[in-house]
Amino acid sequence: MDALTTHLSELGHGLVTTVELTVVTTVGAMLLGIAVATLRIAPVPLLRAIGTAYVEVLQNLPLLALLVLFVFALPTIGISFPLFTSAAIVIAAYEGAYLAEAIRAGINTVGVGQAEAARAIGLTFGQSLRHVILPQGLRAVIQPIGNICIALLMNTSLAAAVGVVELTQAANNVNLLEAQPIAVFTGAGLAYMLLALIIGQVTGLLERRLAIVR
Amino acid sequence: MNQTRQILFDEPGPRARRRIRIATVLGAVVLAGAVVAAVRQFASHGELAAERWEPFTTWPIWRYLLTGLWATVRAAAATAVLSAALGLLLALGRLSARRPLRWAAGAYVEIFRTVPALLLIYVTLFALPQYGMNFPLFWKLVVPLVVSNSAAFAEIFRAGILALDRGQTEAGLAVGLRRGQVMALVVLPQALLQLAPSLVSQLVGLLKDTSLGFVVSYTELLYSGQVLSSYTHLLIQTFLVVALIYLVVNASLSKFARVLQARNGRLTGRRGRRTADLPPPLTEGTTVR
Numbered sequence: 001m002d003a004l005t006t007h008l009s010e011l012g013h014g015l016v017t018t019v020e021l022t023v024v025t026t027v028g029a030m031l032l033g034i035a036v037a038t039l040r041i042a043p044v045p046l047l048r049a050i051g052t053a054y055v056e057v058l059q060n061l062p063l064l065a066l067l068v069l070f071v072f073a074l075p076t077i078g079i080s081f082p083l084f085t086s087a088a089i090v091i092a093a094y095e096g097a098y099l100a101e102a103i104r105a106g107i108n109t110v111g112v113g114q115a116e117a118a119r120a121i122g123l124t125f126g127q128s129l130r131h132v133i134l135p136q137g138l139r140a141v142i143q144p145i146g147n148i149c150i151a152l153l154m155n156t157s158l159a160a161a162v163g164v165v166e167l168t169q170a171a172n173n174v175n176l177l178e179a180q181p182i183a184v185f186t187g188a189g190l191a192y193m194l195l196a197l198i199i200g201q202v203t204g205l206l207e208r209r210l211a212i213v214r
Numbered sequence: 215m216n217q218t219r220q221i222l223f224d225e226p227g228p229r230a231r232r233r234i235r236i237a238t239v240l241g242a243v244v245l246a247g248a249v250v251a252a253v254r255q256f257a258s259h260g261e262l263a264a265e266r267w268e269p270f271t272t273w274p275i276w277r278y279l280l281t282g283l284w285a286t287v288r289a290a291a292a293t294a295v296l297s298a299a300l301g302l303l304l305a306l307g308r309l310s311a312r313r314p315l316r317w318a319a320g321a322y323v324e325i326f327r328t329v330p331a332l333l334l335i336y337v338t339l340f341a342l343p344q345y346g347m348n349f350p351l352f353w354k355l356v357v358p359l360v361v362s363n364s365a366a367f368a369e370i371f372r373a374g375i376l377a378l379d380r381g382q383t384e385a386g387l388a389v390g391l392r393r394g395q396v397m398a399l400v401v402l403p404q405a406l407l408q409l410a411p412s413l414v415s416q417l418v419g420l421l422k423d424t425s426l427g428f429v430v431s432y433t434e435l436l437y438s439g440q441v442l443s444s445y446t447h448l449l450i451q452t453f454l455v456v457a458l459i460y461l462v463v464n465a466s467l468s469k470f471a472r473v474l475q476a477r478n479g480r481l482t483g484r485r486g487r488r489t490a491d492l493p494p495p496l497t498e499g500t501t502v503r
Contacts, residue, residue, distance in 0.1 A: 043226065044237040056468075060460065061457055069453045069457060073452075073453045078258070150328065154330040171333070182341070192333070196328035
């Protein structure tokens with residue numbers, strides 16, 4: 001237990017980094033997900049193809065391979081960002097593909113009549129999406145989106161493999177110093193479970209407040 | 215898919231067709247601009263030179279990468295078999311009539327669904343050896359992956375078993391089968407057939423997880439790329455080729471999952487079985503990784 005208390009500040013920093021990375025990435029991935037889902041249902045075939053290609057590529061590549069490519073290989077062609085930024089970009093791009101699929105599933109649940117009504121009163125594609133389809137579609141998939149956010153939280157740990165000192169890496173560093181693996185790793189595991197629990201609770205709350213019972 | 219395409223727009227008239235054409239041209243210009251920018255970025259740093267790509271036309275380089283791919287496949291296969299078996303047991307445990315069993319299986323699943331695989335890998339790398347549990351390299355990768363993936367598999371199996379019509383169980387009991395027999399002879403065969411697409415999708419996730427071999431120094435595909443690039447100094451080329459290999463393998467598996475899904479849709483369409491509660495394949499929604 002000593003190891004936890006004496007290194008509280010390191011572990012705390014790691015925890016804060018994990019939370020920051022999770023929040024920044026969730027926001028980015030959500031925006032990207034809505035954009036890609038929109039592309040995938042757009043009337044323009046080329047845009048649909050771009051959306052589909054994005055989802056296919058990003059869902060079928062390992063996140064770690066993307067991180068390694070971005071952090072270690074892109075600097076050789078002169079593209080480099082600070083480590084945290086790189087990790088946030090890559091994780092947001094990766095989870096954005098999953099969110100896009102979830103959002104598209106949500107859009108599919110909206111009744112055809114809703115879209116037809118929106119068109120009948122003269123709304124354009126963008127307007128009917130913004131005012132009619134998305135508000136209903138997103139509410140239908142709050143639970144899946146919450147699950148993706150929990151997956152995202154767990155995936156932020158992969159940033160450790162390319163050198164970001166977040167919770168997993170901080171725990172590992174402290175263990176290497178103190179050699180008290182049980183206390184340190186259990187502590188880190190509990191912190192992740194707590195964060196996942198918080199996401200789950202928030203999702204449940206939103207679900208109860210917003211979901212439309214059909 | 216077809217349905218969504220039709221939802222938001224009517225059959226385009228002349229003006230809409232013109233707008234679609236304009237959007238297509240704009241999209242193509244943006245896309246071409248991105249490609250040109252990427253090529254220029256490569257060229258200005260000399261990464262387009264023929265001798266920096268030529269090695270990837272030679273057999274020794276490919277043999278090395280394919281050996282890495284084979285190691286990835288072996289790790290994925292071992293993880294898949296073990297975590298599917300464990301996941302099935304856990305799902306049956308969670309649905310068991312005995313409370314302690316239900317509780318234990320539930321606790322296992324809830325814990326390992328929300329602990330990152332990398333943390334488990336660090337535990338096998340740096341913690342377990344202190345207690346005399348020093349696995350060979352292969353198992354240092356596979357054991358933590360099994361621990362976390364079995365929780366995901368358990369959730370898939372449980373969802374599939376619960377989604378099956380209760381009448382099936384009741385009919386099994388009515389003809390005098392015991393609970394175990396009902397599960398083995400009636401429920402599981404049908405649930406597994408329904409779950410095939412989700413299981414294949416989970417396989418894609420699991421294959422992606424084996425890239426954590428990078429951390430363990432187990433020479434699967436990604437770590438092979440790392441080793442190779444430290445010899446050849448062809449960083450971006452190597453990792454792009456590695457990414458391409460992952461893409462081909464995983465996209466084939468995903469495609470297979472979609473084929474299974476379509477076939478199941480036809481089967482259940484004919485028999486009118488309930489499928490609404492099944493976890494949708496190819497999303498991260500139900501199988502938290």
